[in-house]
Amino acid sequence: MTANLVVVVLVSYIRGVLQNGNMVAVKKLVMSTPKSQNQFENEGDLLMTLKHPNIVRLLGYCYETELIYVPYKDKFVFAQDTQHLLCLEYMPNGSLDNYISDAYVSSGLDWHTRYKVIEGIAFGLKYLHEEATVPIIHLDLKPPNILLDENFVPKITDFGLSRLFHQNQTIHTATYTGKFGYMALEYQLRGIITPMADIFSLGVIIMEVITGHRKYPYPDDIRKSSKDFIEREVQKWRIKLQEEPGYVSLEADCQQIEKCIQIGLICVNPEPTKRPTVKKIIDMLQGLESMEWYIRNELSIDGIQEEQ
Template structure:
């Protein structure tokens, strides 16, 4: 458990924040310092909101920016556990495609409050995380906005980066970390549109049996694997399902889930392929048309495999990276395994028919 701390830190905050030291671990930062750099958590500094808190833009004296995530003040044990869980994992996770935490704040104070007609003292906790600042915000702001016009090269690099980050989670140090809330809103983009996985409040360390069973199914509908949503079964394949949905969103540029009629996966893949080919042919520069079209086809095939309702048929993340990077024909090694004719590819087909991309 993370304990509350008394602080006396001399000098400026810049001198203690290791913004450029990739090897440093997150450390405790006084609440008063965080108030100062966020203008007392003013509304003008808000850059994002989520179910567990609000994210503010902090500006240091030297002009550098930092993101400060302020956890919602609540007595709910779940939020407390999520905060401690996130900090403990961020202490160890270091990768170019995982958002780096540079510090945290956990301070408690006693306040006299009116309760049932009497004044009582209650312990109030302030829990905050300091993260590297991502000027391009979260991925959902880009793929849900058609006007953003992300070109294919950028989309493909984002897909690859997310896969690299997830591979680090699943395979680092022999202690797999399952994210359990992988979605575009939890993927941040830096100034070069490099994706960084963030928000590890629901993440879990995998046990030795490679499976966790839980009655708590927190997460985001639409990204949760069916065996997790309906049976509380957690494995690394839970994240693979989420990844598949994200890949298809990035390729199509849409995120809605209309209830539509089914279609064969081969028809769906071909329709995505044709749509993108038309987009690329209209572009003034698109690199190698055939190479891009091959990447698009491969990405949507991989995405469909990842959302297979049968988790045993979803590949591990290392194999997914291999699939994405291989060249040549994909029909024999991907299409034959694409037995996904469920709602996921149905809503995507309808989106494309009604004007996707």
């Protein structure tokens, strides 16, 4: 059955200061609806149990309902107005979304910081999938939901859409929500939810962090072959790195960039069974796992196996 689109509840973030002087981020749900209440409760419940350096930390919450007098059909009536607030650790560098730009060649984060961001997101996702008391599928992994602390350590946030996932389970849903471009096709088109949905989202993020382009896939870039695409992106980075005075790790970093692009490509394979688990992704990043099987099974946008 084809899944139906559900509108995402909007949120806003406000900076606040505690009595002890510590800065905090206050997340406020903009729309007060039954769905927003469910997302608030879901996120609060999950964040209270999650403890990891790459997961945003919940400091407190507030939930208050009051009656307000509002116009309705030519008269005034009393209605309930509910305020949902989550108090989170403050992340001074904002979201990763602020650092993805086509101008990455001349500005933005250096390669080592970008690699640290990719690796940190993978560690956070591994905690959710494999180390939490019950595995958690995030289902809304995207740059706006990756926050960066003062040292650009990434922390995954926004768990309102997340689902608990019991081992060997496949969840089917008639509704879905999230952002187009980051949703795996099996979730977007058929409502199938597994951890591989997050792996697809991670692959898109990796591609965007490296290339500086948004909204993967880019048909004009990789329709011919992933090999040409990788060579082109690595060459862009090579030129950028060579311009940095006293740069001494050019070849090693170019090899690392190439590896990360290839990992991003295999994560967005249209066939979920041919995507790696997050543990394997981390092992690939660290050189402990071969990518050959995944590369052989990598598919082009047209669904035709690439020539390697």
